[in-house]
Amino acid sequence: SQTIHQWPATLVQPVGSPLSLECTVEGTSNPNLYWYRQAAGRGLQLLFYSIGIDQISSEVPQNLSASRPQDRQFILSSKKLLLSDSGFYLCAWVPRVTTGELFFGEGSRLTVL
């Protein structure tokens, strides 16, 4: 069966510090991968999606970036965090792009102070 792992689960970072969140998927090959952000009391905002290695599409202009160095690995990064980057970050994968059946990881809660 397929599983998705995200880490770290929780982190507190100062403004201006770098960020790296990692996501890996097991049990499938060539998945479509997604990074979402969920701010408190708000819906899910799509940040990046990837259809393959080194193929990244950005949905929202921001100081975040994403990379996919391996087929089942998706990394969200920032060189300098802003207060507004605080939120709940979710990685997700989809087995069939046509039906939108996203499977989410457990999430990473980021607090920027």
Add this chain to the structure above:
Amino acid sequence: QKEVEQDPGPLSVPEGAIVSLNCTYSNSAFQYFMWYRQYSRKGPELLMYTYSSGNKEDGRFTAQVDKSSKYISLFIRDSQPSDSATYLCAMQDSSYKLIFGSGTRLLVRP
């Protein structure tokens, strides 16, 4: 106007009640409609998905889509305290991107 509107709640009901959760949308190109359940501090999990107008039932859950009114609903029968969570509707447009509602927080009181 947002593409997908969802009442944030919270919605508080007694155990055993029938719960009705709703979303409206503006884009007539949406093809797939989904409901996700999200427990506190966890990632959302897919609960139900439907393609066409009509009803789809799975145990205590029924998803309803009315494309003519651009309205979708999720009904929960015999609600349990374990159903307490945030419920997110989601819709897929022609470019296969998912648009999520902001979620409705449900509390089922024992």
